[in-house]
Amino acid sequence: MAYSDYPSYRKELESGSLTVVAEVERILEKIDQSAHLNAYLEVFASDARARASVIDQKIAHKTAGRLAGMVIAIKDNLCFKDHKVSASSKILEGFQSLFTGTAIERLLAEDVVIIGRTNCDEFAMGSSNLNSAFGPVLNPLDNSRVPGGSSGGSAAALAAGLCHASLGSDTGGSIRQPASFTGLWGLKPTYGRISRHGLIAYASSFDQIGPFALNAYDSALLLEIMAGKDEYDSTCSEQAVPSYSKHIEEPVSKKKIAVFKSVLNHQGLDPAVQANFHQQIEQLKQKGHTVEEVDFDYLDYLVPVYYLLTTAEASSNLARFDGVHYGFRASEAEEPEAVYKKSRTQGFGKEVKRRILLGTFVLSSGYYDAYYGNAQRARRLVTNEMNTLLEKFDFILTPTTPHEAFRLDRKDTDPTVMYLEDIFTVLANICGLPAVSVPTGYGSSKLPLGTQLMGKAFSELELLQTAKQLG
Numbered sequence: 001m002a003y004s005d006y007p008s009y010r011k012e013l014e015s016g017s018l019t020v021v022a023e024v025e026r027i028l029e030k031i032d033q034s035a036h037l038n039a040y041l042e043v044f045a046s047d048a049r050a051r052a053s054v055i056d057q058k059i060a061h062k063t064a065g066r067l068a069g070m071v072i073a074i075k076d077n078l079c080f081k082d083h084k085v086s087a088s089s090k091i092l093e094g095f096q097s098l099f100t101g102t103a104i105e106r107l108l109a110e111d112v113v114i115i116g117r118t119n120c121d122e123f124a125m126g127s128s129n130l131n132s133a134f135g136p137v138l139n140p141l142d143n144s145r146v147p148g149g150s151s152g153g154s155a156a157a158l159a160a161g162l163c164h165a166s167l168g169s170d171t172g173g174s175i176r177q178p179a180s181f182t183g184l185w186g187l188k189p190t191y192g193r194i195s196r197h198g199l200i201a202y203a204s205s206f207d208q209i210g211p212f213a214l215n216a217y218d219s220a221l222l223l224e225i226m227a228g229k230d231e232y233d234s235t236c237s238e239q240a241v242p243s244y245s246k247h248i249e250e251p252v253s254k255k256k257i258a259v260f261k262s263v264l265n266h267q268g269l270d271p272a273v274q275a276n277f278h279q280q281i282e283q284l285k286q287k288g289h290t291v292e293e294v295d296f297d298y299l300d301y302l303v304p305v306y307y308l309l310t311t312a313e314a315s316s317n318l319a320r321f322d323g324v325h326y327g328f329r330a331s332e333a334e335e336p337e338a339v340y341k342k343s344r345t346q347g348f349g350k351e352v353k354r355r356i357l358l359g360t361f362v363l364s365s366g367y368y369d370a371y372y373g374n375a376q377r378a379r380r381l382v383t384n385e386m387n388t389l390l391e392k393f394d395f396i397l398t399p400t401t402p403h404e405a406f407r408l409d410r411k412d413t414d415p416t417v418m419y420l421e422d423i424f425t426v427l428a429n430i431c432g433l434p435a436v437s438v439p440t441g442y443g444s445s446k447l448p449l450g451t452q453l454m455g456k457a458f459s460e461l462e463l464l465q466t467a468k469q470l471g
Contacts, residue, residue, distance in 0.1 A: 003164050005215050006070055013059055013069050020052040020059070020069035024113060027071055031116070031162050037138045039147075039156040041076050042084060043116040055111050065110030067225065072107060073157045073166040076117045077124055078209070079198040080104055087200045088132040089122045091321045091347030093328040101198015102233065103167065103209050103226040110225055115163055118153030122349045123318065124169055124202045126150050127177055127421035128406075131351045136408060139182060141447055145405040148178030151212070155182045158212045165222060166212045171202050172306050173400075173425025175210045176437035180400035180450025183439040185213045187464070189223060190457045191432030192237040195230035201317040203310035204235075206429045216468045219436070220244035223460060242461050252465040254288045257453075258393040260296040263424065270403035273449055276441040277399050280451045280470055284397075287469055291397070294389065298382050303419055305382070306426040307355075308362055308375035314352075315359030323347065354415065383431045390433075390456045395466060398424045400450035404443030424452060434460050438470045 003009055012018040028045055048071075058064035074080060077087040079097035086092040104114065121131040129137040129152025137152040139145040140160035147156040151168025155178035158166045168175040170188040179186025187210045194209045201207060211222040224245050229238040259281060263269070269277075281291050323329040323343020330342035348356070362371035389396070402423065412418055428435035434457070437450040451470050455463040 003161070003214070005217050006067070006164070006221060007217065009070070009164070010068065020055045020113065021049070023069065024048050024052040024071060024115070027115060027162060030160075034140070034160050034162055036143070037140055037156050037160060038135050039118055039137050039153045039160065039162060040073070040116045041086070041088065041119050041134055041153070044083065044114060048113050048115050051113050055113065058111060067107060067110040067112045067221070069111065069113065071113045071115050071164045073115055073118050073154055073163040074104060075120050075151050075154050075166070075168045077120060077169055077200040078104060078117075078167060079200070080114060080117070083117065085117065085200065087123045088120045088134055089348065089352065090133045091328050091344070092326070093347075095327045099198065102195035102230045104198060106226050107222070118151075118157050118166065120153055121150035122352050123200070123314070124150040124171055124174055124207075125314070125351050125355055127173070127418055129153065130408070131349055133349055138408070139405050141182060142405065142445070144407055145447065146181065146408055148181035148405065150174040152178050154212055155179060155184060155186070158182075158184055158214070165214070165218055168210060168212060169199055169202075170208050170210050170429065171206045171310060172429050173422045175212065176400050176425050176435060176450070176452060177421060179212055179437040180439070180448065181405035183448030185215060185219050185439070186437040186450070187211055187213075187219050187223060187460075188428055188435050189227065189460055190237070190434045191429075192235050193434070193458065193460065194223070194226045195233040195236040197230055197232035203313035204317060205313060206306075206310055208429070216464050217245060217248050220248040220461070220464050237458070239458055244461050244464065247461055248464055250465065252462070252469065254290070255394040255462075255466055256290045256292070256392070257284060257395045257397050258292055258294045258389060259397050260299065261293050262296055262299040263398050264293065266299070266402070268402045268420070268423070269399065270443065272443040273399045273401070273403055276449050277451065280397070280440055284469060289469070292393070294393075296385070296389075298385065299423070301378060302382070302426050302430060303423055305375050305378045306422065306430060307358070307419055308371055309379060311355045311359030312363050312372050313359070315356050315363060318352070318356055321347065351415070379430055382427070386427070386431045386433065394455065394462065396454040398452045398454070400424060400437040400452040404445060404447040404449055428454050433457055434463055436463055436467050438467045440471045
């Protein structure tokens, strides 16, 4: 059976025409055949087989959870007790998690099978998956292309059929951009909708866990189970969690949707992306939705604001990786100061060191207010503007990325060129808003293109319902 959505798969399991054990074996075989993609850093084969057998028994006795037998891959920055987690960095060499993060714990309680941990940009810092200490991930749709980042391994694993769904983290587009590059649904929930307990932090006020899925229903079901208050995360919302999956198929009311004039006319937009975007606008209009062009003067400021703030937070969050408490330690260092310096120099990759240095600089005496302080004020200005806009409109529509997946060997002499990959996605993280990328067409190289829909805080149900109108 080719996996299409969870309800049809569950029917197969309950009818006895398929077992979780057989499905896990099929996927494990396919993972072996697809090792060249470098999507998985570790496959939990023995764990998965044992768990599959237990879940089959639960299904037979009608005691199985709501996700019984769903095979899920997790990004290598999510903690799973007694399993390695490295954030794709040498600095966490040999480290095993002492606990399971809340999001994964809630999925396990509903009988998922965690099949393995996936490759990513080191500490989730990147838009290509070229920054991993363990080598790049290949896009399964074209092995000469990147799968996007930072959650590239999770996206590639699902796009290649090496799991039924996968988890990523999204700090500035790290779920939505890979989803666009690989033809998947990628959801970044409202900040605080899903607990961050068990997520290795990059930028704490931006990070959010979310799912990659093949359709709206699976996205809704995974969100519903992972979401909700958590005593281990004080930033996690206590707002009630709707029955997303129960209502996802209900007809959607006519919506008022805004598009930014600055996006429509953006010089960096690939012609194929622009044409596909206009096609989505016309399709929404034909379905009775109102789509209006609006002014938004902050587009070119979003990436600088995002990188000033996230690097500052990274400088603080990554200070704990010091070569003393756990993980990698430089063998030739003896004095305490040398241990810190050499371990961090050897343990962190080039991009992570660049961002730590930038973040430390913007937080330093004499520069704090000029950079970090002004960036925080700009964040508040943009958030206020978005809140005002979303009082008049239900959603904001943009392309997910400026172009289709780019080549692995693309040469960028200026690292800020890669940072501009996030130009359409960082807005949702700056403002803490939910956003979803939906596959809506193909580019000039016949690779997928995604369209992004962004909504009010905690509007995930309406967001997913309306996103089904795209494509």
